Amino acid sequence: MKHVYFFGAGKADGAGEMKDLLGGKGAGLAEMTRIGLPVPAGFTITTEACDYYFKHGRKYPKELRAEVHKAVARLEKLTGKKLGGEKDPLLVSVRSGSARSMPGMMETILNLGLNEKSVQGIAKVTNNERFAYDAFRRFVQMYSSVVIGLPKEELEARLRAMKNYLGVKDDTEVTAQGWRQLVGEYKAYFKQKTGKDFPEDPEEQLWGAIGAVFESWMGEKAVTYRRVEKITGLLGTAVNVVQMVYGNTGDNSGTGVCFTRDPSTGEKTFFGDFLLNAQGEDVVAGIRTPMHLKELHKLMPKVYQQLERVRTTLEKHYRDMQDMEFTVENGILYMLQTRTGKRSPAAAFQMAVDMANEKLIKVEEALERIKAEDIERLFYPVLDPSVSRADLAKRKLGSGINAVPGAAVGKVVFTAEEAEQWAGRGEKVVLVRRETSPEDVGGMYVAQGILTATGGKTSHAAVVARGWGKCCIVGAEKLQIDSEAKKITVDGRVVREGDWITLDGGDGTVYTGEIALSRPQPPKAYETLMKWADKVRRLKVRTNADTPHDSKVAREMGAQGIGLCRTEHMFFKDFEHPEKSVERQQAIQEMILADAPEARRKALAKLLPFQRRDFIGIFQAMDGLPVTIRLIDPPLHEFVPHDPAKQAELAHKIGISAEAVARRVEQLHEANPMLGHRGCRLSITYPEILEMQVRAIIEAAIDCQKRGIKVLPEIMHPLTLDKKELKILEEATRRVASEVISESKVKLEYMVGTMIELPRAALLADQIAEVAEFFSFGTNDLTQTTMGLSRDDAGRFLPVYVDEHKAAVFPADPFQTIDVPGVGMLVKWAIERGRSTRPKLKIGICGEHGGDAESVKFFHNAGMDYVSASPFRVPIARLAAAQAVIEEKRNRKGKKAKKSK
Ligand code: PEP
Ligand code: MG
Numbered sequence: 001m002k003h004v005y006f007f008g009a010g011k012a013d014g015a016g017e018m019k020d021l022l023g024g025k026g027a028g029l030a031e032m033t034r035i036g037l038p039v040p041a042g043f044t045i046t047t048e049a050c051d052y053y054f055k056h057g058r059k060y061p062k063e064l065r066a067e068v069h070k071a072v073a074r075l076e077k078l079t080g081k082k083l084g085g086e087k088d089p090l091l092v093s094v095r096s097g098s099a100r101s102m103p104g105m106m107e108t109i110l111n112l113g114l115n116e117k118s119v120q121g122i123a124k125v126t127n128n129e130r131f132a133y134d135a136f137r138r139f140v141q142m143y144s145s146v147v148i149g150l151p152k153e154e155l156e157a158r159l160r161a162m163k164n165y166l167g168v169k170d171d172t173e174v175t176a177q178g179w180r181q182l183v184g185e186y187k188a189y190f191k192q193k194t195g196k197d198f199p200e201d202p203e204e205q206l207w208g209a210i211g212a213v214f215e216s217w218m219g220e221k222a223v224t225y226r227r228v229e230k231i232t233g234l235l236g237t238a239v240n241v242v243q244m245v246y247g248n249t250g251d252n253s254g255t256g257v258c259f260t261r262d263p264s265t266g267e268k269t270f271f272g273d274f275l276l277n278a279q280g281e282d283v284v285a286g287i288r289t290p291m292h293l294k295e296l297h298k299l300m301p302k303v304y305q306q307l308e309r310v311r312t313t314l315e316k317h318y319r320d321m322q323d324m325e326f327t328v329e330n331g332i333l334y335m336l337q338t339r340t341g342k343r344s345p346a347a348a349f350q351m352a353v354d355m356a357n358e359k360l361i362k363v364e365e366a367l368e369r370i371k372a373e374d375i376e377r378l379f380y381p382v383l384d385p386s387v388s389r390a391d392l393a394k395r396k397l398g399s400g401i402n403a404v405p406g407a408a409v410g411k412v413v414f415t416a417e418e419a420e421q422w423a424g425r426g427e428k429v430v431l432v433r434r435e436t437s438p439e440d441v442g443g444m445y446v447a448q449g450i451l452t453a454t455g456g457k458t459s460h461a462a463v464v465a466r467g468w469g470k471c472c473i474v475g476a477e478k479l480q481i482d483s484e485a486k487k488i489t490v491d492g493r494v495v496r497e498g499d500w501i502t503l504d505g506g507d508g509t510v511y512t513g514e515i516a517l518s519r520p521q522p523p524k525a526y527e528t529l530m531k532w533a534d535k536v537r538r539l540k541v542r543t544n545a546d547t548p549h550d551s552k553v554a555r556e557m558g559a560q561g562i563g564l565c566r567t568e569h570m571f572f573k574d575f576e577h578p579e580k581s582v583e584r585q586q587a588i589q590e591m592i593l594a595d596a597p598e599a600r601r602k603a604l605a606k607l608l609p610f611q612r613r614d615f616i617g618i619f620q621a622m623d624g625l626p627v628t629i630r631l632i633d634p635p636l637h638e639f640v641p642h643d644p645a646k647q648a649e650l651a652h653k654i655g656i657s658a659e660a661v662a663r664r665v666e667q668l669h670e671a672n673p674m675l676g677h678r679g680c681r682l683s684i685t686y687p688e689i690l691e692m693q694v695r696a697i698i699e700a701a702i703d704c705q706k707r708g709i710k711v712l713p714e715i716m717h718p719l720t721l722d723k724k725e726l727k728i729l730e731e732a733t734r735r736v737a738s739e740v741i742s743e744s745k746v747k748l749e750y751m752v753g754t755m756i757e758l759p760r761a762a763l764l765a766d767q768i769a770e771v772a773e774f775f776s777f778g779t780n781d782l783t784q785t786t787m788g789l790s791r792d793d794a795g796r797f798l799p800v801y802v803d804e805h806k807a808a809v810f811p812a813d814p815f816q817t818i819d820v821p822g823v824g825m826l827v828k829w830a831i832e833r834g835r836s837t838r839p840k841l842k843i844g845i846c847g848e849h850g851g852d853a854e855s856v857k858f859f860h861n862a863g864m865d866y867v868s869a870s871p872f873r874v875p876i877a878r879l880a881a882a883q884a885v886i887e888e889k890r891n892r893k894g895k896k897a898k899k900s901k
Contacts, residue, residue, distance in 0.1 A: 001048065001061070001063075002046075002067070003045055003046050003048065003049045003061055003063065003064050003067050004043050004044070004045055004046070004064070004067040004068060004070075004071045005018075005021075005022055005026065005030065005043060005044045005046065006041075006042075006043045006071055006074055006075075007029055007030045007033040007039065007041060007042060007043065007044070008033065008039075008040075008041025008042065008074075008075065008078050009041060009078055010033060010034070010036060011033065011034070012029075012030035012031070012033040012034050013030070014026060014027060014030035014031075014044060015027065015030055015031055015034065016028065016030065016031030016034075016318070018030070019099045020047065020099045020234075020235070021046050021047055021048060021235075021238075022044045022046060022047070022097075022238050023044070023047055023096075023097035023098050023099055023237060023238030023240070024097055024098070024099060024100070024101055024339045025044075025095060025096075025097030025238070025240050025337055025339070026044030026097055026238045026240050028337055028338040028339055029042065029044070029240065029242070029336075029337070030044070031317075031338075032314070032335050032338055035313065035317060037310055037313065037314075037335050038332070038333055038334055038335055039334065039335050039336075040242050040243040040244075040245050040334050040336070041075055041078050041079060041242070041243050042075065042092065042240060042241050042242030042243055043068075043071040043074075043075065043240075043241055044097075044238050044239070044240050044241075045064070045068065045210065045238060045239040045240075045241070046238055047098065047099065047234065047235040047236045047237060047238050048235055049061055049064055049214075049239075050214050050217055050235060050236025050237050050238070050239075051235040051236045053214050053236070054214075054217075054218065054236065058211075068206070068210075068241075071241070072203075072206070072241075075090065075092075075241075075243065076090055079243055083113045083202040083203075083206075084113050084114075084115055084117070084118050084200075084201070084202030085117075085118060085121060086117045086118065086120065086121050087121050087124070087125075088121055088124075088125045089113055089114075089117075089118035089121045089122060090113055090243065091111050091112060091113040091114060091118075091122070091135070091243070091244040092112050092113055092206075092241050092242060092243055092244055093108065093109070093110045093111075093112065093240075093241070093242050093244050094108070094109045094112055094206070094209035094210065094213060094239060094240070094241050095108045095109075095213070095239070095240045095242070096108065096213045096216055096217070096237040096238070096239065096240075097237060097238050097239075097240055098217070098234055098236065098237045098238065099234050099235075100229075100231050100234060101339055101342070102222060102225050102226070102229075102231070103460065103463045103464060104437070104460050104463075104464075105216075105219075105221050105222040105225045105441075106213065106216040106217060106219065106222050106237055107146045107212050107213050107215075107216035107219075108142075108146075108213075108281070109139070109142050109143060109146055109147065109209040109212065109213075110138060110139065110142060110244065110279065110281070111135045111136070111138055111139035111142075111244060112139060112143075112202070112205050112206060112209055113202045113205065113206075113244075114135060114136045114139045114140075115199075115200040115201075115202065115205075116200065117200075118202075119132050119133060119135075119136045120132075122135065123176075126249065128249070129176040130174075130175060130176035130179065131246075131248070131249060132176075133176050133179035133180045133183060134171075134174070134179050134248075135246075136179065136180075136183050137159075137179045137182045137183045137186065138279075140183055140186045140187065140190070140198060141155050141159075141186060143198075143205065143208065143209070144186060144189075144190055144198075146209075146212050146216075147208040147209060147211070147212040148190070148193075148194060148208075150189070150190070150193055154189065155186060155189070158182065158185050158186065158189065159182060162174070162178060162181065162182050162185070163178075166178055172277075186198075206241070209239075210239050210241075213237060213239045214236065214237065214239065216237070217236045217237040221439055221441065223805075224441055224442055225441055227803075227804075227805070228441060228442070228445050232804055242336070245327045245329045245334045245336075246279070246327070246329050247275070247277070247278055247279055247280065247327040247328060247329065248277050248278055248279050249277075249329060249330055250277060250330070251276060251277055252300075252328070252330050252331045253276075253277055253327075253328050253329050253330055253331075254274055254275055254276040254277060254278060254296075254327070254328050255274070255275055255278050255279060255280045255282065255325075255326070255327045255328070256272055256273055256274035256275065256290070256293065256296070256325070256326055256327075256328075257272055257273055257323070257324070257325050257326075258270065258271060258272025258273075258274075258293055258307070258311070258323075258324050258326070259271045259272060259321060259322070259323050259324075259341050260311045260314065260315040260321050260322045260324075260341070261315075261321045261341075261347070261351055261354075262347065263321070263323070263341050263342060263343045263344065263347055263466060264343075264344050264346075264347055264402075264403075264404065264405055264457075264466070265344075265346065265347055265350065266343065266344075266346065266347030266348070266349065266350025266351040266354065266525070267350065268354060270293055270308065270311055271293065271457075272292075272293040273290035273291070273292065273293065273456040273457060274290055274291050274292075274293055274295065274296045275288055275290045275291070276291070276299070280325060280327060280336065288454075289401075289454060289455070289456055289475045289477065290456045300328065300331065302331075303328050303331065303333050306333050307326065307333060310324070310326075310333075310335060311324075314338050315360075316360070318338070318340065319355070319360050319361055319365075320340050320341075320351075320355075320361075320369075321340065321341045321343065321351055322338045322339065322340065322341055323338070323339050323340070323341030323342065324337060324338045324339075325337040325338075342463065342466050343466070344377075344404060344405060344466060344469055345374045345375070345377040345378045345380075345469050346378060346405070346522075346523050346525075346526075348369065348370055348371075348374060349370065349378070349522075349523055349525040349526045349529055350523060350525045351369070352365075352366040352367075352369040352370055352525070352529060353366060353525040353528045353529055354525070355369075356532075363532050363536075364536070364886045364889075366529065366532065367529065367532060367533055367536065367879065367882050367883060367886060368883055368886060370529065370879060371853075372853035372856075372876045372877075372879045372880040372883065374469070375526075375875045375876050375879060376872060376873070376876065377469035378522045378523070378526060379519045379520070379522065379872065380405075380406040380407075380469060380471075380519070380520070381406060381407050381408075381517035381518060381519055381520075382406070382407050382504075382506060382517065382518060382519070382520045383407050383502070383504055383506075383515055383516075383517060383518075384515070384516040384517055384518040385518065386516070386518075387515055387516060392509075392511065392515075395502075395511040395512045395513055395515065396509060396510075396511055397479070397488075397490055397493065397495065397501070397510045397511060397512050398476055398478045398479050398490050398509075398510050399473075399476065399478075399507070399508045399509045399510060400451070400452075400453075400473040400474055400475045400476025400477070400479075400508045400510065401455075401456060401457060401462075401473065401474045401475040401476075401508055402473060402504075402505055402506060402507055402508035403455075403456075403457050403459075403461065403462035403465065403466065403472040403473060403474045403505065403508075404462065404465045404466045404469070404470060404471055404472035404505050405471070405505045405506045406449075406469065406470070406471040406505045406506070407449075407471055407502065407503060407504050407505060407506070407515075407517050408430055408447075408448035408449025408470075408471040408502070408503045408505070409428065409430075409448060409449075409500065409501075409502045409503075409514050409515060409517060410427075410428040410429045410430035410447065410448040410449065410500070410501070411427055411428065411429050411430070411497075411498050411499065411500055411501075412429070412430055412432050412488070412495055412496070412497055412498065412499050412500075412501055413429045413430070413431055413432070413443075413447075413497060413498075414431075414432055414433070414481070414483040414486050414497060415433075415443065415483065416431065416433075416436075416439065416440035416441075416442055416443025416444065417442075417443065418443070418497075419431045419442075419443030419444070419446055419447050420442050420443050420446055423446035423447070424446075428448050429446070429447050429448060430447060430448055430449045430450070430451060430501055430503060431443050431444055431447040431449075431450050431451070432451045432452075432481055432488060432501075433450075433451075433452050433453075433461070433481070433483070434452065434453045434454060434481050434483065435452050435453070435454045435455055435459065435460070435461065436450065436452055436455075436459075436460050436461040436464070437460060441464060444461070444464060444465065444470070445468070447470070448470075448471070449470065449471035449472065449473075449503040449505065450465050450470065450471070450472040450473070451472075451473050451474075451476060451479075451501075451503055451510060452472075452473070452474045452475070452476070453475070453476055453477055453479055453480075453481045454474070454475060454477065455474040455475050456474065456475055457474070459474050459475075461474050462474050471503050471504075471505035472503075472505055473503050473504075473505060473508050473509075473510060476508075476510060478490055478491075479510065493512075495512060499512070500512070500513050500514040501513070502514065502515040502517075529879075530558065530875060530878060530879070532882070533878050533879045533881070533882035534558070534878060534882070536882040536885050536886065537860075537878065537881035537882040537884070537885055538860070538881070538885060539856070539859065539860045539864065539865070539866060539867060539877075539881035539884065540560045540561070540844075540865060540866035540867075541558065541559060541560055541866065541867055541868075541869065541874055541877045541878050541881060542559055542560055542561040542562055542563035542626070542628075542844065542846075542866050542867070542868040542869075543557070543559035543561075543562055543563065543868055543869060543870065543871050543874055544562070544563060544564040544565075544566070544846055544850070544868050544869065544870050545559075545562055545565060545618070545870075545871060546565050546566050546567075546569040546570060546575075547569075547570075547575040547614070547617070547618070548575070548576070548614075548617035548618055548620065548621045549575060549621075550871055551617075551618050551621035551622055552621045553871045553872075554871035554874055555621065555622070555625075557871050557872065557874040557875055558874050558875060558878050559625075559871065559874045560625060560866070561622065561625040561626040561627060561628075561712075561866070562618065562622060562625070562626070562627040562628055562629075562868070563628050563776060563844050563845075563846040563850065563866060563867070563868020564628055564630060564716075564776065564846035564868050565618060565627060565628065565629045565630060566630055566633065567611065567629060567630060567631060567632060567693060568632055568633060568634055568639075570584070570610065570611060570614045571584060571585070571588040571607070571639065572584070572585055572588075572639070574610065575614075576613075576617065583606075583610070584607060584610045586650075586653060586654065587603055587604075587606035587607040587610070588603075588607060588639055589639060589640055589650055589654070590602075590603035590606070590654050591603035591604050591607065591689075592636045592639055592640055592664070592668075593640070593650075593654065593656065593660070593661060593664050595664070597686075597688055600686065600688050600689075601688050604688055604689065604691075604692040605692070607692060608692050608695060608696050611692070611693065611696035611697075611700075612696040612699050612700045612703075613700075615629065615696055615697055615700035615701070616700045616703055616704060619700060619701060619704045619709060619711045619713075620704060620709055623709060623710070624709070624710035624711070624712070625712065626712040626714055627711070627712065627713055627714065628714040628716050628753075628774075628776060628844075628846070628868075629693075629697050629713060629714070629715060629716065630716040630717075630718050630755065631680070631683055631689070631690055631693050631694075631715070631716070631717055631718065632682050632683065632689055632693065633678060633679055633682075633718040633719065634678055635668070635670060635673040635674075635676055635677055635678040636668055636677070636682070637665065637668040637669060637670070637673065638673075640661075640664070640665050640668065641661075641665070642665060644658070644662070647661045647662055647665065648661075674781075674784065674790065674791075674792075675785075678719065679717075679718040679719025679720070679757070680717045680718055680719055680720050680725065680726075680729055680754075681719070683717065683729055683732070684725065684728060684729070687732055690729065690732055690733065690736075691732070691736050694715060694732075694733050694736040694737055694740075695736055695740055697713050697715060697750075698713070698736070698737045698740040698741060698748065698750065699740055699744075701713050701748055701750065702740065702741070702744045702746055702748060705746055705748060706744075706746060711748070712749065712750075712751075713750045713751070714750070714751045714752075714753060714773075714774060715733055715737075715750060715751070715752050715753070716753050716754060716755060716774075716776060717729045717730075717733075717752075717753075717754045717755070718754075718755045718757065718778065719755060719757050719758060719778070719781065720754040720755065720756075720757075720758075720761055720768065720772075721758050721760045721761050722760070722761075722764070722768075723764065723767040723768050723770060723771055726754055726768055726771045726772060727771050730752050730771050730772075733752050734752065737750060751773040751774055751842075752771075752772070752773055753772045753773050753774030753775060753776065753842070754768060754771075754772045754774075754775060754776075755775075755776050755777070755778040755781075755846070756768075756775050756776070756777045756778065756782065756827075756830050757777070757778035757780075757781035757782050757785065758781070758782070758785050759782070759785055759786050759826055761830070762782070762826040762827070762829060762830035763826070763829070763830075763833075764833075765829070765830035765831075765833040765834040766833040766834065766836050766837045767837070768834070769833070769834035769835070769836075769837045769838040769841050770837050770838065772834075772838075772841070773838075773841070773842065774841065774842035774843065774844070775830065775831075775834055775841060775842070775843045775844070776843075776844045776845065776846045776868070777827055777830075777843075777844070777845040777846070777847060777864075778846060778847050779818060779823065779827075779845055779847030779848070779849045779850075779855075780815065780847040780848055781847070782823055782826065782827075782847065783814050783815055783818075783819060783823050783847070786819075786822055786823045786826060787814060787819065787822065787823070789814070791815055794815065798810075798813055798814075798815075812854075815848065816848065816849070816852055817849070817852050817854050817855050818849045818852070818854075818855040818858055818859075820858055824858060824862070827845075827859075827862055828862050831843055831862055831863055831864070842865050843863070843864045843865050843866075844864055844865055844866040844867060844868055845859050845864060845866075845867050845868065846868040848870075849867075850867040850868045850869040850873075850877060851867075851869030851870055851873025851874075851876055851877055852873075852876075853876055853877075853879070853880035853883075854880075856876075856877050856880035856881055856884065857880055857881075857883065857884040857887065860881055860884035860885070860888075861884065861888070867881070
């Protein structure tokens with residue numbers, strides 16, 4: 001097996017599509033070399049070698065040594081330089097790079113190959129002794145901390161002490177002599193700690209570095225990042241050994257990071273940062289605040305033009321926005337990396353639509369470029385426009401670079417650990433740091449927003465936060481952030497730990513206090529892309545809504561009807577007149593406490609007008625679209641008070657004794673309410689509830705119809721487990737509906753159907769479909785009852801069940817993403833059996849899975865007619881349904897191609 005892939009002088013063993021084997025960086029370097037871009041030569045050790053290393057007790061594959069040796073010799077031949085040589089020596093960088101980008105989470109060693117001899121060689125060829133020793137001390141410093149694990153702070157302390165001794169502030173002021181002395185001190189420290197001399201042999205250095213890069217794959221920060229980002233199934237990291245080029249040889253050199261389009265807005269402009277006379281890590285680390293790429297245009301017009309050409313070539317080649325790293329060494333441009341760039345959700349829409357319009361990609365590809373879940377992030381908050389300018393001006397604390405848009409409000413914390421602790425207690429926090437480093441990812445993830453004093457738009461904080469669509473401001477240099485004293489000082493004002501601040505990532509402003517936020521209108525590109533999705537998909541998308549307001553919102557989000565209106569939600573809240581809620585609460589409680597049918601009917605009669613009015617509101621909002629209304633579902637004890645004081649209050653209001661209330665509540669107690677007297681069992685035992693609800697629905701429908709509003713009510717019975725049971729309910733439903741319809745003398749179409757929420761109902765779906773005109777899968781309960789896991793309690797142990805480093809029993813939370821092998825099997829069975837007796841059976845799903853992209857694809861493939869999701873997740877379902885069609889087409893094509901072979 002081949003473990004080493006060489007690239008250089010226009011030829012490469014690897015290629016762009018070999019990301020799994022060569023990592024993103026290795027594949028990018030190979031591909032850029034192939035297409036003739038200026039890339040320094042080097043080689044990539046595969047991720048398979050890394051996998052082998054960990055699977056074999058940290059041993060390298062047998063052939064690796066010889067392969068690396070050969071690759072080094074080839075590199076030496078190609079460059080005409082020798083690793084560790086005395087004259088014009090070859091120096092290399094050794095970098096990590098896995099198939100998925102993990103910014104800054106793994107290790108890098110630069111300037112490898114330097115030793116007491118080769119440093120002289122470098123000094124001679126560059127005619128710059130200072131530069132040579134600066135490179136040497138960087139190497140010894142990196143090697144000592146990364147490969148050997150000596151504490152960074154100890155090494156930094158020596159650097160600081162040396163600068164103090166020389167009486168200088170900046171690294172740039174340190175002389176050759178100063179750096180040489182520091183190298184000596186580092187080496188002495190190395191010997192003191194390890195008992196060995198610092199390795200002079202470049203081969204030993206190289207193997208140390210290769211091992212350290214492999215090890216960093218299992219380092220704590222990398223493991224945490226993969227967990228947070230849900231990155232699984234990778235072999236490991238590749239190791240890229242590349243000839244060093246220098247951005248810090250003077251003012252004709254520099255280093256930068258750039259994007260082929262703006263990653264925040266998606267606009268087609270060349271976007272990036274550049275640092276003059278600096279090494280690559282300085283940009284990413286955010287230690288110095290860089291200049292905009294436009295400045296490079298002025299400083300080095302030729303290099304800029306060449307970079308522009310590279311931008312066009314790479315975007316055309318990869319057909320996607322690229323994020324590139326480059327270095328200019330003495331006026332010569334070198335490309336060090338290209339990868340598909342991370343982008344904000346809004347930018348993802350903009351780029352997908354623009355690229356389809358530019359014919360760079362097809363409409364189908366544009367649809368697949370958006371992660372359906374990312375849509376939610378489009379609706380991220382902004383400062384509420386109602387907040388006055390004067391108020392904002394008063395609260396303005398300072399400003400920085402608007403790295404990631406959106407707004408965030410939270411209490412200030414100064415360390416990542418505190419962020420995690422505070423968020424763990426349910427507090428909203430904003431993480432404030434001088435700069436962030438990969439160790440901070442846990443805290444960054446839980447924070448509402450991130451604020452740093454240094455760095456540019458491509459610094460660590462910005463790149464990581466952008467990936468999450470999290471509000472982030474960097475380079476707020478005027479804010480004096482003192483993490484030790486836990487305070488921010490600016491112009492005499494002080495903000496302490498625990499104080500509220502608000503960030504506006506849109507323009508980079510920091511405000512004191514807790515400012516109201518609101519959700520924005522989605523960008524235009526969003527509308528365009530969603531229209532494309534609607535044209536492609538077959539699955540309809542409805543919404544779960546219980547109020548006219550939610551129904552309206554859902555329609556704006558593209559809902560094509562209501563798939564679930566939970567009537568019991570209306571029992572407790574009057575959404576139109578909240579102050580009147582108590583009237584309906586009392587009526588339902590009176591009904592529950594009644595011990596005879598007559599008394600129950602009387603109480604229900606009071607509830608009827610409320611329900612009717614609510615239904616009218618919903619029918620109006622949906623204006624002719626189908627509306628599925630589910631009859632009462634939860635166990636009755638949920639509607640009555642359990643503490644004695646509240647029971648006494650209720651008793652007083654409805655004119656019965658407190659003991660009677662307490663007794664009835666006691667009677668309602670069940671050991672297992674979820675498997676008890678709930679769902680349609682309530683309507684079987686208390687048919688008067690069904691009668692009232694059906695009457696309210698039909699009367700509301702007739703009222704609307706009379707006023708010219710089209711209505712399509714679908715009356716749904718929950719938790720059915722038998723055909724006979726459903727038959728009783730269906731007959732009662734039709735009897736009441738017919739009565740009301742014939743009284744009104746209008747013609748009204750309506751349907752009667754059931755939820756499928758129990759394994760028995762799914763198994764006997766053929767019989768149930770003889771009565772039901774439609775099925776709606778209640779996958780929340782169906783998951784609960786199929787798996788025997790309580791939907792209200794499983795949160796305690798499910799995290800262990802889904803964690804790939806713990807039990808890893810399930811790939812995902814089954815209450816979030818449908819359990820295809822188990823619950824999914826029942827769903828498929830029920831659809832097939834149901835349609836066997838009623839071919840035109842209408843089938844949908846209204847559990848939470850209706851808003852989960854992966855589950856939506858499964859429901860599409862299972863042959864459902866629609867999914868129903870909460871209003872803000874309707875767009876996710878629309879896009880996922882379109883993506884399902886595209887995947888289906890691709891699979892069909894794949895199968896055909898296989899057959900014809
Ligand atoms: C379900 O069980 O999936 C469902 C939609 O009903 P509810 O969540 O109200 O029990
Ligand atoms: Mg249910």
